[in-house]
Amino acid sequence: STTENSDIKRNETELPMCFDEVPGDFGPVPVNKTEVELDWVEKLYPEIQLGGMYTPPNCTARHKVAIIIPFRDRQQHLAVFLRHMHPFLMMQQVEYGIFVVEQAGNSEFNRAKLMNVGFVESQKLKAGGWQCFIFHDIDLLPLDLRNMYSCPRQPRHMSASIDKFHFKLPYEDIFGGVSAMTLEQFTKVNGFSNKYWGWGGEDDDMFYRLKKVGYHIARYKMSIARYAMLDHKKSTANPKRYQLLSQTSKVFQKDGLSTLQYQVVKVTLNHLYTHILANIDEPS
Numbered sequence: 001s002t003t004e005n006s007d008i009k010r011n012e013t014e015l016p017m018c019f020d021e022v023p024g025d026f027g028p029v030p031v032n033k034t035e036v037e038l039d040w041v042e043k044l045y046p047e048i049q050l051g052g053m054y055t056p057p058n059c060t061a062r063h064k065v066a067i068i069i070p071f072r073d074r075q076q077h078l079a080v081f082l083r084h085m086h087p088f089l090m091m092q093q094v095e096y097g098i099f100v101v102e103q104a105g106n107s108e109f110n111r112a113k114l115m116n117v118g119f120v121e122s123q124k125l126k127a128g129g130w131q132c133f134i135f136h137d138i139d140l141l142p143l144d145l146r147n148m149y150s151c152p153r154q155p156r157h158m159s160a161s162i163d164k165f166h167f168k169l170p171y172e173d174i175f176g177g178v179s180a181m182t183l184e185q186f187t188k189v190n191g192f193s194n195k196y197w198g199w200g201g202e203d204d205d206m207f208y209r210l211k212k213v214g215y216h217i218a219r220y221k222m223s224i225a226r227y228a229m230l231d232h233k234k235s236t237a238n239p240k241r242y243q244l245l246s247q248t249s250k251v252f253q254k255d256g257l258s259t260l261q262y263q264v265v266k267v268t269l270n271h272l273y274t275h276i277l278a279n280i281d282e283p284s
């Protein structure tokens with residue numbers, strides 16, 4: 001009977017495993033950079049659960065992935081990003097949540113510290129915890145479904161091939177933009193540094209940490225790791241980044257998750273994302 005059938009469907013243990021790669025002919029996907037209203041995007045994806053969480057309904061997900069997005073003053077990008085990412089991630093059959101971590105206060109933007117906050121806070125919001133963390137700039141939109149939002153055995157640099165950089169890798173050791181690390185990888189390196197205020201270097205710092213503990217960086221081939229970048233103003237570079245980078249491999253166990261200090265101002269479970277507003281200023 002129908003009742004029996006739906007009972008079977010709801011029983012998770014009976015579900016087949018989700019695929020590990022998007023099958024067949026799927027690959028390139030279009031992007032739409034047109035600015036849209038968040039209210040309108042919400043109506044497009046009623047199947048997304050509160051907080052921007054999703055579990056594939058018809059298969060058992062192989063990956064439980066927290067997407068962590070450092071954020072400030074990019075309201076115009078948020079709806080465009082969510083409109084692109086939700087259908088993309090649903091197509092990949094991953095179990096995921098989207099966490100937008102916004103910096104309160106007036107200090108320089110600290111992307112890396114916000115990502116540490118996103119790691120800690122997202123983990124509190126998932127029963128059993130996330131296994132995979134994808135740190136994601138809000139201005140990057142993936143262009144190919146074969147670019148799986150999962151965590152392989154080595155940390156993966158995902159945004160290798162960006163339109164704004166003419167789809168060329170800027171330099172071999174780059175780890176910025178979008179990167180994926182397992183829970184184990186991220187905790188082993190003590191997370192990101194908390195010390196990079198202003199633009200640049202925090203991703204290189206992570207690269208040095210990973211290298212120091214013996215990981216190497218995985219990447220998809222350039223025809224798959226393709227992204228479109230949304231337009232924005234250039235930020236001012238942090239002049240201290242070279243000095244900080246010269247110390248990383250010596251001091252990283254004393255700067256990161258182990259020394260992270262912040263206050264959560266507010267956590268809001270919106271329909272398409274969890275908003276974490278945090279004060280990360282250093283106590284004066």
Ligand code: BGN
Pocket residue numbers: 170174176177199200201202203204241242
């Ligand atoms: C690099 C930045 C990265 C940034 C990439 C791409 C530094 C450290 C001194 C070499 N690194 O130059 O943080 O992701 O450009 O924009 O500035």
